[in-house]
Amino acid sequence: MxxxxxxxxxxxxxxxxxxxxxxxxxxxxxxxxxxxxxxxxxxxxxxxxxxxxxxxxxxxxxxxxxxxxxxxxxxxxxxxxxxxxxxxxxxxxxxxxxxxxxxxxxxxxxxxxxxxxxxxxxxxxxxxxxxxxxxxxxxxxxxxxxxxxxxxxxxxxxxxxxxxxxxxxxxxxxxxxxxxxxxxxSGLSNDDKAKVRQQFATGQCGRDALLEAEAQAYHxxxxxxxxxxxxxxxxxxxxxxxxxxxxxxxxxxxxxxxxxxxxxxxxxxxxxxxxxxxxxxxxxxxxxxxxxxxxxxxxxxxxxxxxxxxxxxxxxxxxxxxxxxxxxxxxxxxxxxxxxxxxxxxxxxxxxxxxxxxxxxxxxxxxxxxxxxxxxxxxxxxxxxxxxxxxxxxxxxxxGVEVSQDAAVLRPLAEPFQPDGGLRLMQGRLGRGVIKVSAVAPERRQVRAPAIVFDSQEAVQEAFDRGELKRDFVAVVRFQGARANGMPELHRLTPLLGVLQDEGFHVALVTDGRMSGASGKVPAVIHVSPETLLHGPIGKVRDGDVIVIDAVAGVLDVEIDDGEWERRPVAQPAHQAGNEVGFGRELFGVFRAAAAPAELGASVFGPLVGEAPQGALARHETQHQGA
Structure with missing residues (x-):
């Protein structure tokens, strides 16, 4: 060793x-x-x-x-x-x-x-x-x-x-x-499956073709x-x-x-x-x-x-x-x-x-x-x-083998695909989040574009369907944290934003929600913490604000006068009832109310034995204040 x-x-x-x-x-x-x-x-x-x-x-x-x-x-x-x-x-x-x-x-x-x-x-x-x-x-x-x-x-x-x-x-x-x-x-390749998903998103194929592709992948x-x-x-x-x-x-x-x-x-x-x-x-x-x-x-x-x-x-x-x-x-x-x-x-x-x-x-x-x-x-x-x-x-x-059997898939330490790891901490005036950069092309790891603010992934889909997203922009999707709605994965956004990126637009995602292990080629700053419902600064973003994402330097910021930024209130949801009832969601109200910030694991379990009741949360908030 x-x-x-x-x-x-x-x-x-x-x-x-x-x-x-x-x-x-x-x-x-x-x-x-x-x-x-x-x-x-x-x-x-x-x-x-x-x-x-x-x-x-x-x-x-x-x-x-x-x-x-x-x-x-x-x-x-x-x-x-x-x-x-x-x-x-x-x-x-x-x-x-x-x-x-x-x-x-x-x-x-x-x-x-x-x-x-x-x-x-x-x-x-x-x-x-x-x-x-x-x-x-x-x-x-x-x-x-x-x-x-x-x-x-x-x-x-x-x-x-x-x-x-x-x-x-x-x-x-x-x-x-x-x-x-x-x-x-192995069934249908993941790459081919993703292509069919994007074709369906743009109307190039129907649901029958999409279902057949998915069934060949998950078989x-x-x-x-x-x-x-x-x-x-x-x-x-x-x-x-x-x-x-x-x-x-x-x-x-x-x-x-x-x-x-x-x-x-x-x-x-x-x-x-x-x-x-x-x-x-x-x-x-x-x-x-x-x-x-x-x-x-x-x-x-x-x-x-x-x-x-x-x-x-x-x-x-x-x-x-x-x-x-x-x-x-x-x-x-x-x-x-x-x-x-x-x-x-x-x-x-x-x-x-x-x-x-x-x-x-x-x-x-x-x-x-x-x-x-x-x-x-x-x-x-x-x-x-x-x-x-x-x-x-x-x-x-x-x-085990000492020589990789396929250098396109697995490489030795002396010949890595890139010199650093697949995740980055992103921080700035919008809070702290993470980005998976391993699948993002180097030339797409820095984005500066106006924000379009959404309160759900369905709203992004609707804007896409109306043809309103054919431009450079950063989708800011808020109210997706554990306190708001249980922090669902926002997979619906992957093919939509992928289509726009393939068409030559500079696009990115910033959200207090999750994208999971399927985070792909579109730069996505996720788990932004604190989430909007915990008064996170992501809730201050308005349409047209210029968002700066620099996954090389770890920067997540907004170009705005400091005074105006400080005066802005954090947005609150127009209503939450839709996320509180139906499909068992009523039973999880106590979980949503107790969920910790994402950086603390978004867990509902209390402080550790030997930890002051507010110790972890106070430390977390101090980190944000210094961001």
Whole structure:
């Protein structure tokens, strides 16, 4: 391994120092919980009898005897999500593997799993971000029965993995492994799919052609193959040491996939107190693991959603990070992967080119990842430079390739696609936001144009349909934050703005909403914080104001006299009732009212143990005042 990069060490020291009181409080809580092993030994006879009443045969006897470890399975299985449908058979595989290795496994509980691809542009999308909190709470409910010595979390997509991990970290004393199901096989290329979407937006093809293209792209079990939040999740779980090495991108319903699932059950039993290799999830997810996650996200041009989710995950483990940390690391971490939307390849091509094992080796050897971390595979991140194979029918790990099999998709540290990472912090008089630059052409990273202010993505669509947007402009879309409407993804804007950019206009987007991992070729400053409903300055923008976006220098500003800017009021929505009722939105009013700013993860959960009630928010506001 090369000497640790100075910026890696600087950011890590800053995170450790900033997090000291809250991390110490979190670890103390784990230590207190550890003293109660085995967990079910603390239950009364009536409690315990209830806990095994639903089982039969040997499993029932093992739990009753309180001698062998019990795995709690928490799953996001449903038939509506292609990525989660394969989980139907996983509990049987896990239970069989546990029995064969002297343990037992119980299905502890299910968590909801909604698909942004289905709800996109619809009312249900306003529940999407908050589903992360529901999943976290559902995970906590599943594990709160005190019946388990370890956990396996089955989840893949956007809010599901962050929610599962936030929930699991509340039981940080339990060894926990995340079990992926893998991507679907490649169908219609992501590039061709995007072209059909733009053709539909301009009336060049009809709905039948659009539906056929989408069906060819999303055609079977597994995750969508573009490098959005779902596949960014899988990469992060691996680099943060929560997957078995190399398991992220193995297709569903294959012998290797099933053997990896069984191996996860065997391995998590080894990590329990009873087996002598005790490795609780709260120790795996430490400051160095979180920083490793940021580095890997930057090096691959991963989803912008993780500027929210990683913050929230870290806070669940008592670790405080912010966008300054992302930005500082982005200056030091080169872009090593080009996967759609910041390239033409999909995750299957990325995996075939060398995948995560190649990526980790290069970053480790370049001193850009911490090697001295705990993982579910053992001490040290070097385990993740290996990949799984079936040799003579048995699972084994072999060294990953040392040379990229496709330099158009994956490159070594010495020959990056660009010298810095895929995300930028943007700040100025409009607040603080992030931009995914990995897919934006260098000549389009600086835009100076008049603002056109919208209160919804539907309003942008209507203006586009009326032909009013054939000019240079910056679309400022406000009232899209977590407090306003749950912070839905604004995917409807991608093909519209892409069409205008292809026609030669200088266009960009500034919003307090989200664009997700599909943020593409149009410069989009998103998650602008504070959001309008938290009196954010983005709410001061009026039609015609000249907006300055400079993704090279990290500037998000407006050309206006200081005095006039100070006097301007922040706009308030004409009405909110439309965003408060229907499609279950009534149930989430308490979430909208409690949501923190985007830079604090947009989470509804309160301050950390050891953190002053207003400490994080006050610090966040101070950053804005100094912007």
């Amino acid at each position: 090369g000497s640790p990069h100075s910026e890696l060490m600087k950011v890590t020291r800053r995170v450790i120092e900033r997090s000291r009181p809250t991390r110490e409080a979190y670890l103390a809580r784990i230590a207190a919980a550890q003293d109660r092993f085995p967990a079910r030994g603390a239950l009364s006879c009536a409690n315990l009898a209830h806990g095994f009443a639903g089982l039969e045969g040997r499993d029932k006897l093992v739990i009753k005897a309180i001698r062998e470890p019990n795995i709690g399975i928490v799953s996001s299985y449903n038939e509506m999500l292609s990525a989660h449908a394969p989980y139907k058979d996983f509990p049987d595989i896990i239970k069989k593997a546990a029995r064969e290795n002297g343990g037992v496994a119980q299905f502890a509980g299910g968590v909801p799993a909604m698909c942004d691809g289905v709800t996109q542009g619809n009312a249900g999308m306003e529940l999407s971000l908050f589903s992360r909190e529901v999943i976290a709470m559902s995970t906590a409910i599943a594990l709160t029965h005190n019946m388990f010595d370890a956990a396996l979390c089955l989840g893949i997509c956007d809010k599901i993995v962050p929610g599962l991990l936030i929930g699991a970290l509340q039981f940080g004393h339990l060894p926990t492994i995340f079990v992926p199901a893998g991507p679907m096989t 079977g079990h597994g995750t969508c193959t573009f490098y959005g939040t779902a596949n960014s999740n899988q990469m992060l779980m691996e680099v943060m040491g929560l997957h078995l090495p190399g398991s992220a991108f193995i297709h569903p319903h294959t012998p290797l996939r099933d053997e990896l699932t069984a191996a996860a059950a065997r391995r998590v039993l080894d990590l329990t107190v009873e087996r002598g290799q005790y490795t609780p999830v709260g120790h795996v997810v430490d400051e160095k693991a979180v920083v490793n996650g940021i580095v890997a996200l930057l090096a691959t041009g991963g989803s912008t959603n993780h500027t929210l989710h990683l913050v929230a995950i870290a806070r669940a483990a008592g670790i405080v990070i912010d966008w300054d940390d992302f930005d500082a690391l982005s200056q030091a971490v080169p872009l090593l992967a080009r996967v759609y939307p910041n390239g033409k390849a999909d995750v299957n091509h990325f995996h075939a080119a060398g995948g995560i094992a190649f990526l980790v080796r290069n970053l480790l050897d370049g001193g850009l990842l911490h090697e001295d971390v705990k993982t579910v595979a053992g001490e040290g991140l070097r385990h993740y430079t290996e990949e799984p194979k079936l040799l003579d029918g048995k699972l084994a790990w072999v060294p």
